[in-house]
Amino acid sequence: MARYFLLRLADAIPTIWLVLTLVFIAMRILPGDPAIAALGDMALPEQLAAFRHKMGLDVPLWQQYINFLIGVLSLDFGQSYMNGEPVLNLIAANLPYTIELTVAAMVIGVGAGVPLGVLAATHRDRLPDSGMRLFSLLGYAIPDFYLGALLLIGFALNLGWFPINGGGDGFVDRMYHIALPALTLALVKAAFIGRLTRTALLETLGKDYVRTARAKGAREPRVIYRHGLRNALLPLSTGMGLSLLATLSGSVAVELVFNRPGLGRMLIQAINERDYGIIQGGVVVFALLVLLINLVMDLLYIVIDPRIRVK
Amino acid sequence: MNLRRRQFLELSAATAAVSMLGTKFARAASDPDTIRIGIAANGPRTSDPNYTTQGGDNWATEQMYEQLVRPDDGTFATTPDQYRPTLATEWSASPDAKTWTFKLRQGVQFHKGFGEMTSEDVVFSFKRAMADGTNKPILSNIADVVANGPYEVVITLKNSDVNLLGTSIFLNNTAIVSKKAVDQMGAEKFKTDAVGTGPYELTRFDTKWGTALKRHETYWGEKAKVAKVESVYIADTTARTLALLSGDVDMIEAVRAPGWVDSMLQRDSTLQFDMTSPGSFNTLHINLKRKPFDNIKVRQAIMYAIDRHAVAEAMKPMGGFTADLQPEFFPGGFKTEDLPPELQYNYDPEKAKTLLAEAGFPDGFDFESNVSQREDYASIMLIVQEQLRAVGMRMNLHIGDHTAYHADNQHDKNTLALHSSSYPPIPTQLYTQQLSTRAEVKPDGSGGINYSHYGVVIPGIDDLLAKALQATDYNAYVDYCKQIELQVLRDLPLIGMSTLSFTVARNARLDLGYKVKSGYARWRFHHATKKA
Numbered sequence: 001m002a003r004y005f006l007l008r009l010a011d012a013i014p015t016i017w018l019v020l021t022l023v024f025i026a027m028r029i030l031p032g033d034p035a036i037a038a039l040g041d042m043a044l045p046e047q048l049a050a051f052r053h054k055m056g057l058d059v060p061l062w063q064q065y066i067n068f069l070i071g072v073l074s075l076d077f078g079q080s081y082m083n084g085e086p087v088l089n090l091i092a093a094n095l096p097y098t099i100e101l102t103v104a105a106m107v108i109g110v111g112a113g114v115p116l117g118v119l120a121a122t123h124r125d126r127l128p129d130s131g132m133r134l135f136s137l138l139g140y141a142i143p144d145f146y147l148g149a150l151l152l153i154g155f156a157l158n159l160g161w162f163p164i165n166g167g168g169d170g171f172v173d174r175m176y177h178i179a180l181p182a183l184t185l186a187l188v189k190a191a192f193i194g195r196l197t198r199t200a201l202l203e204t205l206g207k208d209y210v211r212t213a214r215a216k217g218a219r220e221p222r223v224i225y226r227h228g229l230r231n232a233l234l235p236l237s238t239g240m241g242l243s244l245l246a247t248l249s250g251s252v253a254v255e256l257v258f259n260r261p262g263l264g265r266m267l268i269q270a271i272n273e274r275d276y277g278i279i280q281g282g283v284v285v286f287a288l289l290v291l292l293i294n295l296v297m298d299l300l301y302i303v304i305d306p307r308i309r310v311k
Numbered sequence: 312m313n314l315r316r317r318q319f320l321e322l323s324a325a326t327a328a329v330s331m332l333g334t335k336f337a338r339a340a341s342d343p344d345t346i347r348i349g350i351a352a353n354g355p356r357t358s359d360p361n362y363t364t365q366g367g368d369n370w371a372t373e374q375m376y377e378q379l380v381r382p383d384d385g386t387f388a389t390t391p392d393q394y395r396p397t398l399a400t401e402w403s404a405s406p407d408a409k410t411w412t413f414k415l416r417q418g419v420q421f422h423k424g425f426g427e428m429t430s431e432d433v434v435f436s437f438k439r440a441m442a443d444g445t446n447k448p449i450l451s452n453i454a455d456v457v458a459n460g461p462y463e464v465v466i467t468l469k470n471s472d473v474n475l476l477g478t479s480i481f482l483n484n485t486a487i488v489s490k491k492a493v494d495q496m497g498a499e500k501f502k503t504d505a506v507g508t509g510p511y512e513l514t515r516f517d518t519k520w521g522t523a524l525k526r527h528e529t530y531w532g533e534k535a536k537v538a539k540v541e542s543v544y545i546a547d548t549t550a551r552t553l554a555l556l557s558g559d560v561d562m563i564e565a566v567r568a569p570g571w572v573d574s575m576l577q578r579d580s581t582l583q584f585d586m587t588s589p590g591s592f593n594t595l596h597i598n599l600k601r602k603p604f605d606n607i608k609v610r611q612a613i614m615y616a617i618d619r620h621a622v623a624e625a626m627k628p629m630g631g632f633t634a635d636l637q638p639e640f641f642p643g644g645f646k647t648e649d650l651p652p653e654l655q656y657n658y659d660p661e662k663a664k665t666l667l668a669e670a671g672f673p674d675g676f677d678f679e680s681n682v683s684q685r686e687d688y689a690s691i692m693l694i695v696q697e698q699l700r701a702v703g704m705r706m707n708l709h710i711g712d713h714t715a716y717h718a719d720n721q722h723d724k725n726t727l728a729l730h731s732s733s734y735p736p737i738p739t740q741l742y743t744q745q746l747s748t749r750a751e752v753k754p755d756g757s758g759g760i761n762y763s764h765y766g767v768v769i770p771g772i773d774d775l776l777a778k779a780l781q782a783t784d785y786n787a788y789v790d791y792c793k794q795i796e797l798q799v800l801r802d803l804p805l806i807g808m809s810t811l812s813f814t815v816a817r818n819a820r821l822d823l824g825y826k827v828k829s830g831y832a833r834w835r836f837h838h839a840t841k842k843a
Contacts, residue, residue, distance in 0.1 A: 031711075033756065047447060166543070256546075259544075
């Protein structure tokens with residue numbers, strides 16, 4: 001297992017390199033000048049030149065690329081063009097907010113989605129099933145940012161139950177601030193996971209071993225959870241992995257709507273301001289998170305279904 | 312009712328949670344001792360006034376720092392006699408307006424126990440702003456700043472400047488900082504822990520959230536009435552609007568788009584709106600190097616085709632009309648009726664068509680142009696596009712990212728380049744930056760923002776500008792500015808499209824203590840009071 005883990009990590013290196021290179025090229029192709037963005041369009045040519053020199057933007061592109069790769073290897077993404085703070089510090093300050101939002105959304109999404117899926121599967125073609133289908137349709141159809149705005153207006157503005165913006169200070173305050181953003185992301189996840197659970201469970205409930213269990217007199221909850229849901233875990237875990245990745249990317253819009261600190265909001269700001277260091281650092285962290293999630297999902301398969309062998 | 316242990320625990324937890332939520336919300340909504348403003352940006356960059364680059368940061372620096380002089384709250388000083396003593400108690404200029412002497416106020420204390428402000432701090436602040444500050448170009452006329460004893464500073468200029476108080480003294484970048492604090496902390500730390508003399512001092516600088524200030528208890532003047540000020544950064548317009556409507560913040564920087572004020576009033580009719588006049592100057596550069604815009608008749612046709620009153624009206628109540636480049640109450644500005652009839656350019660599409668025909672375009676022509684997607688830019692240019700189309704000038708407008716738009720403009724890639732800038736009542740600043748030969752845009756991006764190539768393609772206003780800048784008499788200065796305005800209206804390299812007030816929407820609970828009429832895009836809170 002440890003060897004498998006290490007091999008998978010080694011496999012990730014070319015992917016990370018490709019991501020780094022693509023981001024580097026994309027940033028340089030994108031029109032817009034980081035020096036003008038940082039100093040304003042009234043800056044004098046010599047001020048712009050001094051800025052480019054200070055930030056290493058006046059050397060040939062290949063040299064910037066080499067410097068960038070060397071920086072990444074030593075975990076140094078440079079400093080923000082806007083406020084001069086080391087990019088790594090900014091990432092470290094924002095990453096926990098994105099992770100806690102993603103985790104909270106997944107907990108709520110899975111916590112609601114799986115029971116809803118079970119309910120729909122066990123009441124096939126009846127009211128709970130129709131309700132579940134309508135819910136999943138809505139979940140797919142409503143964009144995160146729109147749902148976020150609706151929840152904000154309803155629960156924060158009109159009812160005043162939740163804060164309007166920010167990330168909060170201290171654990172309790174942070175949980176209070178995370179409620180609506182997490183719910184926004186979770187509703188879509190719940191719809192997706194619910195639908196997935198329903199399909200997977202219906203499939204397993206039709207298998208011979210389930211019929212056998214029922215014939216042996218097993219009680220219905222045991223049939224559903226022990227024999228049905230347990231065997232539906234593999235497709236479900238794939239769905240959850242995909243859902244986790246979608247939640248991570250969905251956090252960008254939600255962080256903006258709720259004005260929460262986080263990697264997503266930081267990246268959008270950096271793109272608008274052509275702050276190369278933050279964009280490069282942020283994308284690398286996002287890529288690492290995606291790779292990590294994929295790796296964990298692969299390992300989980302082995303745990304869930306020992307028939308899958310490590311090759 | 313029988314309550315089992317488990318039910319009791321659940322009920323207790325729920326009650327505690329609800330009461331906690333209620334307390335938190337109440338604190339956010341009605342703390343009478345905190346003024347909270349929602350800034351239209353993602354996070355603060357610096358609190359060092361000598362180096363601020365982002366407009367929103369100035370809301371905090373405005374409270375934390377002071378200059379030697381300042382105008383009355385809520386106004387611009389349109390003439391030199393309207394400045395009030397601040398860190399300087401009196402000042403005088405030599406007859407040639409090249410040597411200015413300022414006597415400093417004694418006993419002014421810096422924040423956080425950094426001691427008394429002296430001439431050493433003033434010299435230090437000016438020199439670092441001149442060496443590397445954001446407004447370095449404007450300060451380039453200063454030859455030297457020297458201390459004459461602890462309470463007197465002498466500023467010598469390369470060229471005369473009858474407007475020095477407006478051009479160089481009352482600037483955000485020439486606010487006075489503590490030399491001792493910079494020396495002790497180092498420049499990097501000072502960016503987020505700056506020390507000034509203003510009515511509030513910095514207590515928190517958080518790039519993810521914003522800045523917090525508290526009252527400066529040893530302030531030399533009347534102390535601030537509200538104890539704390541918080542600048543919360545909320546870039547998203549929906550989030551910012553909701554923050555104001557919910558009472559989470561007391562005021563927000565507005566969205567400068569048509570209909571925004573009306574839509575806000577529909578949601579909450581008690582909201583107050585503070586607007587500066589003129590605010591931003593929206594100027595339209597006509598690229599004289601692009602055919603057929605090198606033809607004066609085509610440029611005149613543009614002038615007659617665009618209904619500038621309609622543009623200002625569309626941005627109502629933030630939009631303002633200018634007959635020339637400067638608002639009529641600024642030095643150099645004209646009222647329409649005071650202009651020669653041929654330079655009044657009252658909206659006349661038929662005349663525009665006639666001029667186009669005379670220029671050899673009876674069927675009009677097509678051309679390409681770029682504009683930023685930012686609300687104010689895009690709104691104005693879409694109106695212009697429709698009005699030009701009505702007379703046969705078919706503009707294919709490319710709407711793009713704001714940063715890319717400015718970068719393209721600076722590389723001379725635009726035909727009709729709209730530009731938005733704020734200027735104090737110092738008209739020569741706009742002429743220097745947008746009309747002088749020295750500021751001509753260059754294809755390699757090394758030039759300035761004279762996107763029309765005025766002064767290079769056709770003779771410009773350089774001689775008049777030099778005379779205005781060297782004037783030793785204020786009235787003579789204004790007279791030269793008026794001559795420049797008339798010449799620009801004759802040559803039409805640049806059109807004053809409209810002004811756009813900088814606007815803040817404010818909860819009625821907060822009273823600023825004065826009326827905002829004019830001034831930079833930030834105002835002080837030291838006289839403000841707030842009801843619970």
